[in-house]
Amino acid sequence: MQPDINEHTRSADAPGAGRVLAEGTAMLSVRNLKKVYQTDGRPVEAVRNLTFDLRPGELACLVGPSGSGKTTLLKCISGLMAPTEGEVLLDGAKVTGPPKKMAVVFQEYGRSLFPWMRVRENVELPLKNQGMAKPERDRLVDEALEAVGLSHVPKSYPWQLSGGMQQRVAIARAVAYQPEVLLMDEPFAAVDAQTRADLEDLIRAVWKKLGVTVLFVTHDIDESVYLGERVIILSSSPTVVQEDLLIDLPAERDQLNTRALPRFTELRHHVYEQIQLAKTGQRPAAASR
Amino acid sequence: MRIAKGLLYALGLPALLVLAWWAGTTGAKNFFVPTPGALVSTFTDTWFGNRILTDVLPSLGRLFVGVLSAIILGILAGLLIGSVRWLRALTEPVLEFFRAVPPPVLVPVLMLLMCITDGMKVAVIISGCIWPVLLNTIEGVRAIDGVLSDSARTYGISGWARVRYLVLPSAGPQVMAGVRQCLSIGLILMVISEMFASSSGLGFTIVQFQRSFAVPEMWSGIVILGLIGVAMSLIFQFTERHILRWYHGLREVENAA
Numbered sequence: 001m002q003p004d005i006n007e008h009t010r011s012a013d014a015p016g017a018g019r020v021l022a023e024g025t026a027m028l029s030v031r032n033l034k035k036v037y038q039t040d041g042r043p044v045e046a047v048r049n050l051t052f053d054l055r056p057g058e059l060a061c062l063v064g065p066s067g068s069g070k071t072t073l074l075k076c077i078s079g080l081m082a083p084t085e086g087e088v089l090l091d092g093a094k095v096t097g098p099p100k101k102m103a104v105v106f107q108e109y110g111r112s113l114f115p116w117m118r119v120r121e122n123v124e125l126p127l128k129n130q131g132m133a134k135p136e137r138d139r140l141v142d143e144a145l146e147a148v149g150l151s152h153v154p155k156s157y158p159w160q161l162s163g164g165m166q167q168r169v170a171i172a173r174a175v176a177y178q179p180e181v182l183l184m185d186e187p188f189a190a191v192d193a194q195t196r197a198d199l200e201d202l203i204r205a206v207w208k209k210l211g212v213t214v215l216f217v218t219h220d221i222d223e224s225v226y227l228g229e230r231v232i233i234l235s236s237s238p239t240v241v242q243e244d245l246l247i248d249l250p251a252e253r254d255q256l257n258t259r260a261l262p263r264f265t266e267l268r269h270h271v272y273e274q275i276q277l278a279k280t281g282q283r284p285a286a287a288s289r
Numbered sequence: 290m291r292i293a294k295g296l297l298y299a300l301g302l303p304a305l306l307v308l309a310w311w312a313g314t315t316g317a318k319n320f321f322v323p324t325p326g327a328l329v330s331t332f333t334d335t336w337f338g339n340r341i342l343t344d345v346l347p348s349l350g351r352l353f354v355g356v357l358s359a360i361i362l363g364i365l366a367g368l369l370i371g372s373v374r375w376l377r378a379l380t381e382p383v384l385e386f387f388r389a390v391p392p393p394v395l396v397p398v399l400m401l402l403m404c405i406t407d408g409m410k411v412a413v414i415i416s417g418c419i420w421p422v423l424l425n426t427i428e429g430v431r432a433i434d435g436v437l438s439d440s441a442r443t444y445g446i447s448g449w450a451r452v453r454y455l456v457l458p459s460a461g462p463q464v465m466a467g468v469r470q471c472l473s474i475g476l477i478l479m480v481i482s483e484m485f486a487s488s489s490g491l492g493f494t495i496v497q498f499q500r501s502f503a504v505p506e507m508w509s510g511i512v513i514l515g516l517i518g519v520a521m522s523l524i525f526q527f528t529e530r531h532i533l534r535w536y537h538g539l540r541e542v543e544n545a546a
Contacts, residue, residue, distance in 0.1 A: 098442050103443065111436035125444070125446070126446065129445060129450050
């Protein structure tokens with residue numbers, strides 16, 4: 001019944017590159033991105049050549065074997081790090097520093113929230129820093145805390161909360177900032193499995209409600225298939241796009257039923273296979289230039 | 290009940306020490322060690338009079354100005370040096386040199402340069418007190434967590450806002466550790482700056498008493514210095530707990546885990 005995955009859902013325009021949209025229609029474009037670090041005088045190539053596009057309002061997951069430069073890529077996209085070659089375009093404009101339209105949620109929730117500020121102050125700070133008026137600020141903070149289910153702990157300090165709740169605070173801070181693009185760097189890698197499932201659903205809910213473009217980096221294959229409308233699979237280092245896969249699961253997803261779908265299993269298998277291939281060094285043709 | 294217990298612990302050892310002192314001095318007549326009773330009466334006679342105005346308060350004033358200036362200067366310079374890499378590389382060896390110079394030897398030098406003024410005494414206090422604050426602030430600023438710094442950057446928190454919301458609070462625990470050292474050094478230097486050519490102040494008075502064999506008076510001066518030290522420590526602890534409440538809470542959670 002199901003069509004072959006490779007014929008119908010694969011959308012890579014060229015080997016080693018992800019899907020590319022027509023000019024002016026992408027929210028986020030990564031073009032021929034390359035990053036080489038200098039360590040002890042020896043260059044280390046973290047990312048070789050990455051190209052892909054995200055259309056506005058899309059939720060894409062980025063998976064890859066460990067050490068495939070996912071975090072490096074995210075740092076380049078968020079403007080925290082300059083790429084060695086290539087460029088990142090946000091809404092058509094080249095990213096040279098952290099853009100105002102972008103928010104990042106890091107894996108290390110314990111180190112990304114200000115421990116000397118209460119939950120509410122943490123969420124409020126970026127808005128206050130922009131010079132936003134108090135009433136509007138209050139409204140956005142209230143909404144954001146409500147959206148992540150934390151309206152009952154505004155006066156706590158982050159370290160008084162559990163890991164999952166701390167990550168919710170970080171998500172609330174990102175949501176209140178009203179970004180057009182939300183980057184998430186393995187945000188649930190350090191929380192327990194049940195909390196993780198809740199947070200995954202929270203991300204889907206927030207994404208639907210806000211219509212924000214989300215790039216979600218993870219090393220968890222199930223998570224990438226469950227969350228994404230699309231999964232971009234990275235090769236092992238030196239990194240190129242191994243495959244850019246459309247996830248044709250129904251838009252309404254829930255932990256029990258979606259994960260029980262035969263199609264979920266197929267997609268999951270496929271991603272898993274690709275990552276195994278990537279690990280053994282099998283690369284899309286013409287990518288190893 | 291808990292307060293009473295705490296008080297008992299706090300005052301227990303001092304009470305025992307005074308008791309031992311009393312037992313050791315009542316029988317024997319030693320000219321150089323007064324009895325507790327004699328010391329108390331000397332204490333009130335000596336210090337609750339004109340001396341508060343002529344010696345105690347001026348000394349405390351200089352101590353306060355000196356320590357406060359050292360803290361402010363140390364933090365400001367520390368923020369600057371800690372945030373600018375080349376400045377740090379440039380200043381670090383020089384700072385190590387100046388820190389190694391014992392401040393008392395600066396007293397004669399500063400006396401020549403600034404004459405015997407309040408300014409000179411304050412300068413002596415600053416010259417010794419600034420180092421722990423400065424060096425700790427530099428370390429604190431340098432040790433800001435990379436993820437926290439990245440978070441602030443992605444939310445466009447830069448410039449003064451970065452200093453206020455990220456750098457200062459993050460360096461807070463280190464800075465306060467420096468301030469704690471700075472206070473005790475300040476008290477020592479206050480006394481020393483008044484021991485050389487001076488005409489008023491606690492250090493001067495105590496040395497005067499000693500030279501004129503006014504032994505109980507001299508001891509009472511030492512007691513006053515001890516009491517000032519205790520008061521400073523209490524004020525510091527109160528302030529530190531207030532400013533670093535988050536830090537102590539965080540540590541507690543981390544230790545419990």
